[in-house]
Amino acid sequence: MKNEKIIFATKNRGKIKEINMIMKDTKYEVISMEDAGIDMDIVEDGVTFEENAVIKASKVMEIADCIVMADDSGLEIDYLNKAPGIYSARFGGEDTPYSIKNKMIIDKLKGVEEKDRTARFVCAIAVAFPNGDILTNKEVIEGYIINEEKGTNGFGYDPIFYVPEYDCTTAEMDNELKNEISHRGKALRSMKLKMESYMNDNR
Numbered sequence: 001m002k003n004e005k006i007i008f009a010t011k012n013r014g015k016i017k018e019i020n021m022i023m024k025d026t027k028y029e030v031i032s033m034e035d036a037g038i039d040m041d042i043v044e045d046g047v048t049f050e051e052n053a054v055i056k057a058s059k060v061m062e063i064a065d066c067i068v069m070a071d072d073s074g075l076e077i078d079y080l081n082k083a084p085g086i087y088s089a090r091f092g093g094e095d096t097p098y099s100i101k102n103k104m105i106i107d108k109l110k111g112v113e114e115k116d117r118t119a120r121f122v123c124a125i126a127v128a129f130p131n132g133d134i135l136t137n138k139e140v141i142e143g144y145i146i147n148e149e150k151g152t153n154g155f156g157y158d159p160i161f162y163v164p165e166y167d168c169t170t171a172e173m174d175n176e177l178k179n180e181i182s183h184r185g186k187a188l189r190s191m192k193l194k195m196e197s198y199m200n201d202n203r
Ligand SMILES: O=c1nc[nH]c2c1ncn2[C@H]1C[C@H](O)[C@@H](COP(=O)(O)OP(=O)(O)OP(=O)(O)O)O1
Pocket: 009, 010, 011, 012, 015, 044, 071, 072, 073, 074, 075, 088, 089, 090, 121, 154, 155, 156, 157, 158, 170, 182, 184
């Protein structure tokens, strides 16, 4: 039974869809900022994924006064010294379509050998409680940047992120498989456990 409300502090519909699937089996009813009637622009001025996740969760918690969860994530490309990293959403312009952002990345890696195209998606999750307590964690999924877009599922950089173990991009995976192996799926599942032990310790 769903007996506790959590707001998920994101404006990204791709994330909301994945998060709802992963949180389905918990006691938490996860609602979006939009559904909670909260519309605010949050400046992501942290220098790490964790810091930005904490900023998003805390800012929304302060006005909503309930448990708030947030995700800060991005793509680290080793050949580009881990760029775009925490700037993934801003890379090439915040409102630029991902078809164009993906082409910009493909161009930057033109002629680079496969072994040097390693990359990872990173996801930090933060949970802010009304008493001020905060939980965080971070997970990754390793892969390669390919030189053309493949697949139409998922969002963002999924069409250029190839996972060798499954011989496809994360945009070619169905939602179940992506959630099972992704940075976000792993981070949320371990956060569910962290929240359970936090709740047990603070009863
Ligand atoms: O599974 C993923 N598949 C593809 N791309 C992904 C994924 N996970 C993160 N990404 C990319 C999209 C965006 O460029 C950045 C997240 O930026 P990030 O600031 O955390 O999210 P956002 O601005 O879209 O929404 P919000 O801050 O409201 O949660 O990393």
